[in-house]
Amino acid sequence: xxxxxxxxxxxxxxxxxxxxxxxxxxxxxxxxxxxxxxxxxxxxxxxxxxxxxxxxxxxxxxxxxxxxxxxxxxxxxxxxxxxxxxxxxxxxxxxxxxxxxxxxxxxxxxxxxxxxxxx
Numbered sequence: 230x231x232x233x234x235x236x237x238x239x240x241x242x243x244x245x246x247x248x249x250x251x252x253x254x255x256x257x258x259x260x261x262x263x264x265x266x267x268x269x270x271x272x273x274x275x276x277x278x279x280x281x282x283x284x285x286x287x288x289x290x291x292x293x294x295x296x297x298x299x300x301x302x303x304x305x306x307x308x309x310x311x312x313x314x315x316x317x318x319x320x321x322x323x324x325x326x327x328x329x330x331x332x333x334x335x336x337x338x339x340x341x342x343x344x345x346x347x348x
Contacts, residue, residue: 233283238336242276242298245329249305252326256317264317268308274301275333288344295337295344302337306330 233239249272253265275298282294309326312318318326 233280236279236283236340238333238340239276239279239283241329241333241336242279245305245326245333246272246276248326248329252312252318252322256312260317264308264312264315268305268312271301271304271308274298275305279337288348292341292344295341299334299337302330302334 246269249268253268256265278294278298278301282291282298285291285294306327309318309323309330313320313323
């Protein structure tokens, strides 16, 4: 790996952030400083922690930041579920976004397992 930008998980998590921003543009204005901001921050945290961990150049540190990314991903999923229950997001968009979250979780898990074998 040259940099975090070479990782498919980083690329997919950037895609997730963009899709979250697009989805939250349709939320009610009164949610701008509530669920919209919370969801966007949690989404941004995923690729941010992946890149920060990769930059540490230590496998144990990278694994720690990947686990933090997994926690942020769980936040995103929870907030998407809340948005769906409040009818801020359509079923199809919810399904698409949660599928992307599942893919990213699987990628992070695989990367952690790979890194753990190298320690």
